[in-house]
Amino acid sequence: MTEFLQLTVSGLGKGAVYALLALGFVIIFKATDVVNFAHGSLVLLGGYVVIATKDILGYAGAAAVGIAAAGLGALLVERLLISQSKLADPISLVLLTIGVDVIITEEIIRRLGVTAPFLGGPLEGAPLRLGNIVVFRPQLIALIVGVVLITAFFLAFRYTGWGVAMRAQAENREATALMGIRSSWVTGSAWLVAGLLAGVAVLFIATQDFSGAGLGRGTHAIALAAFPAAIIGGLDSTGGAVLGGVIVGLTEAYTAGYISFDFSESAIYLVMLLVLVARPVGLFGTRELSRV
């Protein structure tokens, strides 16, 4: 029982970070119909800025600047590239994001050289103990931050003008434009929010207790593991993204603990396939209706 609870705590902690990342995929997809494969590079960008500014600004200042940099990076991608390609095929835009991902990732890896620095800060430290269960700090804080940010996002999504505009544009872009809502403002803000969430996620990912690795290619790989989470939940469902993140985190932990570690990665994709067979649009995705 102790092992089960320990794996559950570990899975939920990681699931919270996957949820933040998956939410980024979903927000962008809802606003622009683009699957953003540059999300991993935005995670790296945020982490790199934290590393670059930590000595000058201290951890808290550097973390704030890193989060802002990831958000700004996403906004620039949208403003400079995506918004200039309105007539492009969605597949072309996906390829464009892959190109952006390669450029940003390789440049950051080149700058890091052979080092893979941990972001450190208050997230590292002695774990908490609840009887026989150990909760590592990044996992606990990720869970709390994840719940707070996701709740805040849902409240904003439901009750603010921005949220209404986002939902309206996701439903019908032309009608939204006719209602006087600026599409560029909606899409730009969606990319910005997704980038900010990526900037938050990296603060947890590049720690000893969460991933065991500093900032590097491994960080990018973990960020991309959130993609199945978004697919499982439904690529246009924000609630689904959160559930997908938790499912991925728990699947990874349980399979590594009870079946085998090398099966845990493929298990995530196996779950994704099973979900897609049962519900091709994901657990909470919107079924595409077409007139016959």
Next chain:
Amino acid sequence: MRRAFALPALALATTLALSACSGKATDASGGGGSGGVQVGPGVTEDTITLGAFTDLTGPFKLLSEGVIAGHEMWRADVNAGGGICGRQIEFNIVDHGYSADTAVVKYPQLAPDIAGFIHLLGSPINAAIDPKITEDELTAVALSWSSFILDTPYVIIPGTTYDLEIINGLSYLMEQGMIADGDTVGHVYIDGEYGENGLLGTQYFAEQHNLDLRPVKITSRDTDMSDIVTSLRGAGATAIALTTTPAQTRSVLNTAQGLRYDVPVVGNNPVFDPTVLDLPAPALDNLFIVSSSTTFASDVPKAQEVAQTFNEQYADAPPNSYVPYGYAIGLIWQQILERACENGDLTRAGIQQAFRESDSITTQNLVADLDFSVPGAPATREVYISTPDTNVPGGQRTVTDLFKAPEAETYVAPHQPTN
């Protein structure tokens, strides 16, 4: 008449001179004579050039820099003593960045002008250029300790192999009362030649002592070991063996400490590098590193001498255990080349023959005495065991003298002759 004779004579002399030069540069086996010694590529009347195909820009940069510092100190000593066979030692160092693709491209730039490789770093690099080494008859010290590669006659493993390291390490734990017959033992290993070679050792030891072995296969990219350690704790493992990278070692130790899972962790020599020392001390106390070579801060007299020279000449460089290892590799090459010189044959074939005749190489206990005369067999079965210690230079403190476990004596390596 005199002029008619002189022109063909000059042409003949020129042709002979040119063919002698080209023979030196390209002929791998025949070679030319020089001072009564047959010579081949990489050997002139004044110099012997050894190549280092290494990683100065990739993940093993620190390791490579330590080994090369050791090589350079050996070279300075040997050259100051008059060189080998009346020739000064020179190095040609080429960086492959731990990329097999880069290594394949750069190999032709390096191979024609060297007598052998003072070191060749990396299992994937070895695998990529192994056929070329055999074709070019280049004897090479592999900085890879897998007994699987001992089927290549030109490969020198300067110490024992991963399988024997683990056998000795587990035997040490048993001798210290940390594990017992019938215990459950986990082994986290990287999929591939390195990890699988280490696992051979655990499997053999488990058979001998009726251990319940729980192998866990990972890839070199995995860094989060928390679920694995949780699972091993649930299985009741009383020790963990590691054939992993330093980052993975760090994650295992960190998680075990967080879970208050207080078990010994024994690992092959590559599981440690100074980044592991970033962990808090209690996490480090359970790690035992098994290695062919002694540590930088060892009390072996030759190691102390090497450390002193290193501190004088490389004041700004971080010390590590690969510095004395680099020096030891120089001593290994010195004895092989001196034997080749005595045989009157410094061609590549002559160097290979001298390597195979070397059954008692000694490095003044930097590494155990080595016997290269049995193809396919590890050159030694003896190891040192060390533990992390932030208070000593290099971060490793030796806890045993050279020793060989009884199980290491009876183990048969994959390519070892059985008769």
